[in-house]
Amino acid sequence: MTTHDTQPQSALDDAKAALVDALRDALGDNLRDVWVLDQHTQQSLYLREDVADRIEDVDVEKHLDNERYGFVTRQTYNRLHYSEFRYTHRGFDTWELFRTFVSEDDAQVGVVVGVDANDANYDFGALTDTVHDLAAEYGVKALAPVAPDDA
Template identity: 50%
Template sequence: MGEATATLVATVRTFGGEALRDVWLFDQWTHQKLYARDDVEDRLDNLDVTSFIDNERYGYITRDTYESLYYADYDYTVRGFSSFELFRTFLTDDDARVGVLASFDRTEGGYDFGTLSAEVQAILDEYPVSEFTPVDE
């Protein structure tokens, strides 16, 4: 893991603590797991990860749609599942967009995902988006 991706994982880990389940990067062609908690790693063995990530790639289309339809910029998407919440955002510059996925155990009162989004985007002050291009697993 490079310095940029290690910074990303550390940022998400600080936000979620022990509730952090996993962190992924994806682009239009490939994906990379950066972190998975041991109990989640066991469950990933029985999951079609490629299909799951392919579904998240629709975010490239919806992001463009939101950007063209709304008066505000798209920041992130959150989906709630029975035992966890999934956060998705994009790291962008003029030439590149890399998706970031992170999931967290559900918790009483929920999370301030706006804060997480701002913290993840702030990483781009230190590293270019190209540093987050996923490496095919």
């Protein structure tokens, strides 16, 4: 499996399939891609075909390595502010990125989601709640990425 291949829905375990289903329910056809990552690896859970074509020549691993900085910045924000840091939203000219982290004991997982840029005003707070609710239901470790050679 290359870095940007999508797992068939039947190959995903229950927690990851539930995550993709919940995001598809919330975002519909605007959902572009879903990735989970930890400090060392990442796993593509969903990748829309047109997006797969666009990122064929993109070093997705470098992009996701940049998202890993969130493990550190999240801790920094939580130490500096009186409220808990919940998610990151970045807008690009044709798409938007949403990222949140879930943790439990020593397990930490990042969830990175791409959506089409449009006039939709996505509710990233509600998406964060959805991801956190699924992590509470299934456990954070159930959302952890599986390295391609471990699949």
